[in-house]
Amino acid sequence: MTQKSSTGKWAGLSLLSAIAASLCCITPVLAFIAGASGMAASFSWLEPARPWLAALTIGVLGFAWYQKLKPQPADPECACEEDGREPFLQSKTFLGIVTVFALVMLAFPWYAGVFYPDAPQKEVIYVAPDEVQTVTLDISGMTCTGCEEHVNHAVTQLPGVLEATASYKEGKAVVRFDAGKVDTAAIRKAVDATGYKVVGMHLADAAIQ
Numbered sequence: 001m002t003q004k005s006s007t008g009k010w011a012g013l014s015l016l017s018a019i020a021a022s023l024c025c026i027t028p029v030l031a032f033i034a035g036a037s038g039m040a041a042s043f044s045w046l047e048p049a050r051p052w053l054a055a056l057t058i059g060v061l062g063f064a065w066y067q068k069l070k071p072q073p074a075d076p077e078c079a080c081e082e083d084g085r086e087p088f089l090q091s092k093t094f095l096g097i098v099t100v101f102a103l104v105m106l107a108f109p110w111y112a113g114v115f116y117p118d119a120p121q122k123e124v125i126y127v128a129p130d131e132v133q134t135v136t137l138d139i140s141g142m143t144c145t146g147c148e149e150h151v152n153h154a155v156t157q158l159p160g161v162l163e164a165t166a167s168y169k170e171g172k173a174v175v176r177f178d179a180g181k182v183d184t185a186a187i188r189k190a191v192d193a194t195g196y197k198v199v200g201m202h203l204a205d206a207a208i209q
Contacts, residue, residue, distance in 0.1 A: 013060050015105075017057040020053050024046045025144040025147070028149075028150040057106060068095055134176050137187070142167075151194060151196060162178060188201065
């Protein structure tokens with residue numbers, strides 16, 4: 001295998017590693033779009049390997065560009081010499097496209113939230129202060145902002161939920177709700193249905209601010 005002909009293979013390896021590095025955050029978005037919410041956490045187990053996969057992607061791309069840009073002796077067996085052109089999959093253009101796509105994939109966890117709609121505007125009604133409660137959920141499986149948005153979206157669809165704020169860094173979600181319309185069991189069920197799991201709940205009274 002010549003250095004030129006290896007360009008496509010190195011590019012393919014970098015694409016695979018970039019997609020694998022972000023798969024734990026791509027899956028929730030795809031699950032949301034497809035209406036298969038329960039698959040959202042399917043690849044959360046890849047999260048610990050994400051830094052290594054990202055490093056592999058950068059390393060492979062760097063090596064591919066080094067191989068492509070360094071001076072190379074003419075290859076008498078290369079068919080591309082006949083017409084002065086090289087196959088597209090071995091070109092700098094293709095490697096550039098792969099590089100951009102790989103970087104977009106690596107950055108996916110930071111912009112995954114844009115694929116989720118804003119929380120629906122609910123009818124403003126009077127809620128008795130003693131009916132408003134706040135529950136903090138301990139949730140396993142969240143790995144990025146896309147996971148947060150997935151949980152928030154699932155919970156805010158419940159009637160009686162006033163506000164939901166999830167944090168993947170803390171592994172928690174804080175939900176304010178009208179206890180007269182929804183209970184903690186329904187909230188827990190909505191989160192569990194996404195594929196993430198509620199591993200603990202802490203209920204406290206909350207006043208309307």
